[in-house]
Amino acid sequence: MGGTRRAHQKSRAGCIECKRRRIKCGEEKPRCHQCKKYDKSCEYAGSTLGPSTPSTRSSVQLHPDTEPLSQRTSTTPVPSISSVPSSSAHIPSSLFDAQDLSLFHHWCLTTSISIVNTRNLDHLWQTTLPKIGFRHIYVMHSLLSLSALHIAYLDPFEKHSNILNAAQHHSKALDGFRQDIDYISPENCDGLFVNAILIFLYTFITFGKLYDPAIDSKVGPRILGADWIPLMRGVGIVLQVGYEHITAGPLNSLLSIGNWMELCPDPESDPDDKHIVRIREVWNQGDNAAVYDETLELLRKCRAWIIQFEKMHVEDTSEWGHSRSWTGPFLWLFLAPQRYLELLAQRQPSALLIFAHFGATLHAIRQYWWIDGCSKSIVDVVSESLGPYWDHWMEWPKQVVER
DNA sequence: CAATACGCAACTCGACATCC
């Protein structure tokens, strides 16, 4: 005791173990010096820890009523699980507030089995994903955000507050994703991959039926890729590094692409194929024609993929493991050429037109609640962006989404 | 004696006030 203390530089993002032990963390990644020295598992919080978030040492975070949900905005850091470590062994239960636990309960009982609603795959959403969520807190945030959106979808009276709550969790899920993607390893590639899918679902849901102009004034840019195009690149990086590990693990079934490679667009089984094919006239021989042609062929394939499941008998889909029609949009978005996504971001008319036809294609799988309303939003936003000059080419997508 | 626990000084940073 006595004397002056040694001056020191404070870190702001030390690892969970060093914080718990109240010792200096050098923040080396993937393992800090202290954790290496004492052979501890070194985990960094999956979300940004705002300077004003309550101390992780105090256990006062079980306080659902201290801040009305309606006052929670994306710029107001929500106390509670923002600093939960990514290891289940280190999650103090007091860091979850009662509302989060309620959302988790809803995920396990209801939302998880509503995503694809197929017996063979429900287990993955209901059990495997929460397990990954215990290891990677950003995945847990994603699960909670989808759960909140699902409640908002089911109960219009609770819509506004649940959408706000979902936005909070989504923002933390994104923060964690951004942090972890710089350190892809066998330990986190499952978490990163599954989080990308969940973030994607979130994006779809929020510009579908649950779109709320009071909360989100920039739906147009979001629908046209402001959110999901950068995410697409992230998924590509995760799969480049972790593909073998993911396919060898519990998420294997999410990566299985069945007969996609052999699938051929078939005008006979798709009566609307002519509407898709005809938009080639728009870019015929012009700049980027090859990119648009390739993207359009992928879209036709995506339609063939969805249609084959519509026509399958239940016993056939069970042979497949489950109906995979819901994966169609993901496959198209993921396989679309990078150049196409750039052209879409630039709002080139041909790219927008293809995207509107993709929107119309989504209409075929609107039985999934998370896609309900997306097709109309996409077509509306594209139509507004293109203007009346393109109405002739937008006729069919507009018709489809009004059905 | 090394590892762990934790009191509390030092520090950070947002909010607000004041001045230019």
Next chain:
DNA sequence: GGATGTCGAGTTGCGTATTG
């Protein structure tokens, strides 16, 4: 409006007591 200062809540990690 921007720059600067002050305040105080919250966070970090030094240094020491305790434990095995």
